[in-house]
Amino acid sequence: MNYRPVRSTWTVPVVFAVAAFGLFFAATQAKADCGGWGKNAPPSAATRIPFVTPSANAPFSHPADEESRQPATIVGLWHVVYTATYSTSGPLPVPVVPPGSFPFLQSYKTWHADGTEWENAFLPPSGGNVCFGVWKQLENGTVKLHHIGLMFAPDGSIANVFTVDEINCVSRDGKSYAGTFDFKIFEASDIFGTGTPLQEVKGNTAATRITVD
Numbered sequence: 001m002n003y004r005p006v007r008s009t010w011t012v013p014v015v016f017a018v019a020a021f022g023l024f025f026a027a028t029q030a031k032a033d034c035g036g037w038g039k040n041a042p043p044s045a046a047t048r049i050p051f052v053t054p055s056a057n058a059p060f061s062h063p064a065d066e067e068s069r070q071p072a073t074i075v076g077l078w079h080v081v082y083t084a085t086y087s088t089s090g091p092l093p094v095p096v097v098p099p100g101s102f103p104f105l106q107s108y109k110t111w112h113a114d115g116t117e118w119e120n121a122f123l124p125p126s127g128g129n130v131c132f133g134v135w136k137q138l139e140n141g142t143v144k145l146h147h148i149g150l151m152f153a154p155d156g157s158i159a160n161v162f163t164v165d166e167i168n169c170v171s172r173d174g175k176s177y178a179g180t181f182d183f184k185i186f187e188a189s190d191i192f193g194t195g196t197p198l199q200e201v202k203g204n205t206a207a208t209r210i211t212v213d
Contacts (some may be wrong), residue, residue: 080106082181085097126152131149143167
């Protein structure tokens with residue numbers, strides 16, 4: 001595989017992948033305002049936002065069972081909606097905001113008890129639809145995630161590296177979480193995503209737990 005830096009020119013819809021967090025496996029007993037968001041809390045996970053991919057419009061319906069009534073923890077499988085409230089111009093063909101906001105991405109996301117995270121975005125594989133992260137719990141009942149992944153050029157070479165940093169708060173009943181995300185794109189040679197970003201998108205997360213039954 002050719003790992004040379006390549007400027008992304010593809011026209012895939014909003015491309016985004018996953019990040020994760022430090023190392024923690026205990027249940028997160030989330031507070032009502034989780035870090036003092038209060039009235040400024042992100043939208044609830046029940047908010048219906050169209051899929052980023054053109055072919056998908058239908059909302060999801062997730063069942064509730066005994067599993068979702070266990071002590072609040074982010075460990076498990078989730079359906080996540082990302083809504084952008086800030087963005088700059090760059091490799092991705094997304095609106096520049098403010099003003100306004102736009103649906104950025106939807107994904108299936110798994111938070112593991114060993115402090116790692118995995119995500120499968122609703123995107124074509126060429127858009128970098130699989131990514132990974134590490135997470136840790138913070139003192140105020142929230143969790144912090146750092147996620148990293150790859151984007152690809154039409155010829156299959158690596159076009160860019162991206163990172164996602166999140167702060168999320170699990171609801172008391174453990175059925176949903178909400179928070180914020182910060183997505184950044186870097187040159188392909190910047191394998192840890194620590195240099196100057198080529199583009200940045202920030203906004204809110206809203207997730208609903210997926211259960212066995």
